[in-house]
Amino acid sequence: MKKESCGLFGIYGHKDAARMTYFGLYALQHRGQESAGIVTFDGQKTFEHKGMGLVPDVFQENDLKKLLGHIAIGHVRYSTTGASQLRNAQPFLVHFKDLQIAIGHNGNLINTWELRQELENEGIIFQTTMDSEVIVHLLAKYLNGNSLENALAKALNKIKGAYSLLLLVNNKLIALRDPFGFRPLSIGKMGSSYVFASETCAFDLLEAEYIRCIRPGEMIVIENDRMSSFQFAEPEKPAPCVFELIYFARPDSIIFDKPVYLARKKMGEILAQESPIEADFVMPFPDSGVYAAIGYAQESKLPFEMAMIRNHYVGRTFIQPSQDMRDFGVRVKLNPVASMIKNKKIIIVEDSIVRGTTIRTRVKKLRELGAREIHMRVSCPPIRYPCFFGIDFSSKGELIASSQRIDEIARFIGLDSLHYLTIEGLKKSIEWQDNFCMACFNEEYPLKPGQKCGKFCIEW
Structure with a gap:
């Protein structure tokens, strides 16, 4: 199935920053189940802990006690570039001159190969295979003679693609989004502390106040308890990923200033208007289709039933490494009544169909079990084109709708309609206000390989 983006959480000015970040990552666990990490700063030095697996497996009480400091950033990962290995877990921490630099990245760069070759030709040695390391080396390259903020802006002017970033550099916490705003990142307040998160559900857990979404091309710097905001690049035509609203984000989050629950419910309502049909009831495949199914049932005045029960102690099916194991995971995870x-x-009602193999099972x-008729309604358009900006369906061959008509897909899955x-x-x-990326549906990519991403527009 669909592979996730990653989850970011950061906090500035809290005596127990590591523990707050742990809870923030716990709320964002759905965005990445491969690895987790936290880096903190106590005014003198950085501390880090990261590992493979889920947040509560990576961090024990003793680990949190060793993460000293009042500033922290954390990351949960599902790899879109770079192998699933501990060395690729984030935040990525390096030491450069008198700076201790930690970076957490959500998104995917599309010119990593070119930049990596350029840097290696200059003598740079890479420690990981992930695209995020390119950003750190570019930052170090431009630090000579430039302020940190100015060097970072120059580095970002070289990269293309999707990036929401958190950086902890000594006593500074920096948060920013790319000029297109592909991936979400929001700012909030918890008492006198500033907090950042990929989704507002992390704020809710900590009873933090949601302030706003960071703007495309905006860099927020917090230092000495003061927040400054700069436009590091001219914003492009906004292109936030619509799949955040369809699938990725938790339904209790606000993404791109839109409540996810209400958006998904509305998708179901409009789906019922577009394609009504007589039936005994409406059901989802938990959990991704639940909220669109509620909207469909209410609009069509049909009963809503949870006729499949989810085992909540089984991981998401797409994490399995082989198709045989994936099919087994489907049977373990969901059982019909x-x-x-x-x-x-x-x-x-389902949120999307990628390969169709899981749904077919x-x-x-x-x-x-004797169902007389089975009709499926999908709360997004057919996914026909690959995504290069942080969703791991990167080739058309993986996408059933890229090569088959809708009636052929229905026959493959075993549906009546x-x-x-x-x-x-x-x-x-x-x-819609003409400001979402829908390239996986219509091939209208906001940014293509070879196209310049943003213009450097600030000096510190």
């Missing part, structure tokens, strides 16, 4: 299925006409099970939300319906559901 047999008494609800036999002789019923069922509408299944689930539908086959419903058929075996299949309807995807139209692009017009999706725009309506998110109150």
Whole structure:
């Protein structure tokens, strides 16, 4: 299935910064289940701890006690570039002259190879295979004769792609988003402390106040308890990733200043308007389709049923390394309520179809239990084109809708009918203002390889 982006959390000015970051990452665990890490600063030196696995497995009480300091940044990762190895876990920490630099990155750069070759030709040695390390080496390159902020802006002017970043550099905490604003990053306050997070659900857990989303091309610097905001690059036409609203974000979050729950429910409502059908009930495949299914059921005045039960102690199916294991994970993770299925006409609402193999297994099970008709409604348009900005469906060959018609997909999955939300319906559901990236649906990439990303526009 779909691979995640990553999750970022940062805090400035809290006596227990590591513990607060731990809880923040816990709230963002859905964004990355591969590795987790925290770096702190106590005014003199940095401390770090990271490891492979889930947040509560990586951090024990003794680990948090060793992470001293009042500033911290944390990261949960699902790799989009770079292998799944401990050396690629973030935050990535380096020491350069008198600076201790830690960086956490959510997104994906599209000119990493060119920049890496350029830097290696200059004698730079890389420690990891992830694109985020390129940013650190570029920063170090421009630090000679420049302030930290100015060097960072110059470095960012060289890279292309999606990046929301948190940097801890000695006593400074820096947060920024790329000029297109592909990936989310918000700022909040918890008492006198500043907090940053990929999603506002992390603020809710800590009872922090949500202030706003960081603007595209904006750099926020916090030092000596003071916050400064600068436009490090001219903002491009905004292109936040619409898949954050469709799938990635937790439904209790606010993403790009939009409530996720209401957006998904609206997708289901419009889906029901576009493709109504008589049935006994509407059901989701938990958990991703739940909120669109609620909207579909309410709009169509049909019962909403949870006719598949999720085992919450099983990891997401796409983490499995082979298709055989993925299919097994489907059976372990979701189990249908047999008494609800036999002789019923069922509408299944799903958020998306990538390969179709996981859904096919689930539908086959419903058929075996005696479902009379199975109709599927999908709360996004067909995914036909790869994403280069932090979602790991990077080749058309992985995408069933890139090579098959909708009726062919329906036959492959085993459905009586299949309807995807139209692009017009999706725009309506998110109150479209011509400012979302929908390239995976329409191939209209905001940024293509070889295109310059932003213009350097500030001097410190």
